[in-house]
Amino acid sequence: MIPERPPIKERVKLPRQSMPERAAGERARDFAEVNLGYDPTRALTEAVRCLECASPKCVGGCPVGVKVAEFVALVAAGDFLAAAAKVREDNALPAITGRVCPQEDQCEGVCPLGKRGSPLAVGHLERFVADYERQVGELGLPPIGRPTGKKVAIVGSGPAGLSCAGDLVQRGHRVRVFEALHEFGGVLVYGIPEFRLPKEIVRQDVESLAAMGVEFEANVVVGRTVTVDELMQEEGYDAVFLATGAGLPRFLGVPGEHLNGVYSANEFLTRVNLMKAYRFPEADEPLYDCRGRDVAVIGGGNTALDSVRTALRLGARRGLILYRRSREEMPGRAEEIHHAEQEGVEFQFLVNPVEFLGDDTGALVGARCQRMELGEPDDSGRRRPVAIPDSDFDLPLSLAIVAVGTTANPIVQSTTPDLATNRWGYIEADAESLATSKPGVFAGGDIVTGAATVILAMGAGRTAAAGVHEYLCGNEDGREAGG
Ligand code: FAD
Numbered sequence: 001m002i003p004e005r006p007p008i009k010e011r012v013k014l015p016r017q018s019m020p021e022r023a024a025g026e027r028a029r030d031f032a033e034v035n036l037g038y039d040p041t042r043a044l045t046e047a048v049r050c051l052e053c054a055s056p057k058c059v060g061g062c063p064v065g066v067k068v069a070e071f072v073a074l075v076a077a078g079d080f081l082a083a084a085a086k087v088r089e090d091n092a093l094p095a096i097t098g099r100v101c102p103q104e105d106q107c108e109g110v111c112p113l114g115k116r117g118s119p120l121a122v123g124h125l126e127r128f129v130a131d132y133e134r135q136v137g138e139l140g141l142p143p144i145g146r147p148t149g150k151k152v153a154i155v156g157s158g159p160a161g162l163s164c165a166g167d168l169v170q171r172g173h174r175v176r177v178f179e180a181l182h183e184f185g186g187v188l189v190y191g192i193p194e195f196r197l198p199k200e201i202v203r204q205d206v207e208s209l210a211a212m213g214v215e216f217e218a219n220v221v222v223g224r225t226v227t228v229d230e231l232m233q234e235e236g237y238d239a240v241f242l243a244t245g246a247g248l249p250r251f252l253g254v255p256g257e258h259l260n261g262v263y264s265a266n267e268f269l270t271r272v273n274l275m276k277a278y279r280f281p282e283a284d285e286p287l288y289d290c291r292g293r294d295v296a297v298i299g300g301g302n303t304a305l306d307s308v309r310t311a312l313r314l315g316a317r318r319g320l321i322l323y324r325r326s327r328e329e330m331p332g333r334a335e336e337i338h339h340a341e342q343e344g345v346e347f348q349f350l351v352n353p354v355e356f357l358g359d360d361t362g363a364l365v366g367a368r369c370q371r372m373e374l375g376e377p378d379d380s381g382r383r384r385p386v387a388i389p390d391s392d393f394d395l396p397l398s399l400a401i402v403a404v405g406t407t408a409n410p411i412v413q414s415t416t417p418d419l420a421t422n423r424w425g426y427i428e429a430d431a432e433s434l435a436t437s438k439p440g441v442f443a444g445g446d447i448v449t450g451a452a453t454v455i456l457a458m459g460a461g462r463t464a465a466a467g468v469h470e471y472l473c474g475n476e477d478g479r480e481a482g483g
């Protein structure tokens, strides 16, 4: 039943509908999804909290301008499929963004309800309409434009590559996605664990794109298997979109980082996610034996939180986060920090490892750490951690996972002449069209911005699709051709 919309002044008093979730004790030992999703009653109850602002700030808070107020009004009216269609006008992957966007910094961060209590649960509602659409099997494929005869290669199948592929195929171009790994989805499958984003959701989005005509080819490392120039000159591609992400791990550069038992988060998560160790014990795949071990993850972002929660699920005795700033500066999503705490992750703030300690077989046995305090803000605006003299202490450990960020993988840049990069190795691209210095080559997502977010990468994919289309066909909008 559709609830009556109370007067505005009453709505501010309504509590935010919480996301049903599995009990921490039960979920912390398996890989099934933590959040269970709203049911229709909960979604309706939440949607009526919307204040229906005349100029809704939430739309500007979303990096791709999802028409939040309009889709929420459709939820409140009980028309969930129309609500899903409204979100899809601006966001091709709502089941994913509803789960992983840092909403507290985006759409929900600017909601006026937040000033008086809790902001509208935009992310939960977005996830609800996207899941509802899938469950009732009404995921309509958009119309495909008349064939233009142009061929576009997309390098990388993360959110940037997938969203670009979707837009280009709709405009009538022939699109082929080349992916270095054996599964498609980029960080959505190899980084973000199953308990936050079920792989089936990403797989369904890839299948929808394939049904729209996008071709996919796995196990192709562009720059090794084939170069960008070969794609354009020998294989007849008229344009290339580089969406290779920022997957090269950074390390701390401290003594002992080579010891057995010190891993990059990237390698740890990739092995667990792609080798199906998340299905352990059914999957008999190689995985790090975390059982009974004390595992520390160094870092404070989503990657660190995903790694430590994964280690606990693989049987770690203790899962620790070592972070050199304080809780307020942690860049991870608020919900993930909360879930990690519920699952028993221990946080040690203002702590920085300065050396990993090994035994005489070369195995990790601990970390020498320094205590930190916060000084003046640095370039990121966050207060800079400053070491406290003579504060060293040793922490016994049997596994350490370094999650202090990633940078650009240089393979494509180093094998593509005339492709301008900045001093950190990221590809330079025009802000409007995402065209690079090389004619016909476009780039977007983390490989241009550095590690960012799913929705920003997705937005970049759409911008690049518009840029590629204009490069190939001028201003003609292939989608109007229908077909
Ligand atoms: P990617 O997703 O990195 O995809 C790039 C793809 O290109 C990969 O599949 C790679 O294998 C492929 N590739 C690379 N080089 C080549 C080559 N030479 N040839 C062929 N293929 C190649 N963001 C959020 O918004 N919310 C979150 O909760 C969140 N959690 C995260 C958790 C983890 C563990 C990580 C690592 C990141 C997380 N992020 C999160 C960040 C987000 O996932 C990225 O910003 C986003 O995926 C970037 O998209 P992309 O398409 O640019 O690149």
Ligand code: SF4
Residues within 6 Å of the ligand: 061, 062, 063, 064, 065, 066, 068, 091, 097, 098, 101, 103, 106, 107, 108, 122, 123, 126, 455
């Ligand atoms: Fe909010 Fe992300 Fe949806 Fe935009 S895409 S409305 S930021 S949840």
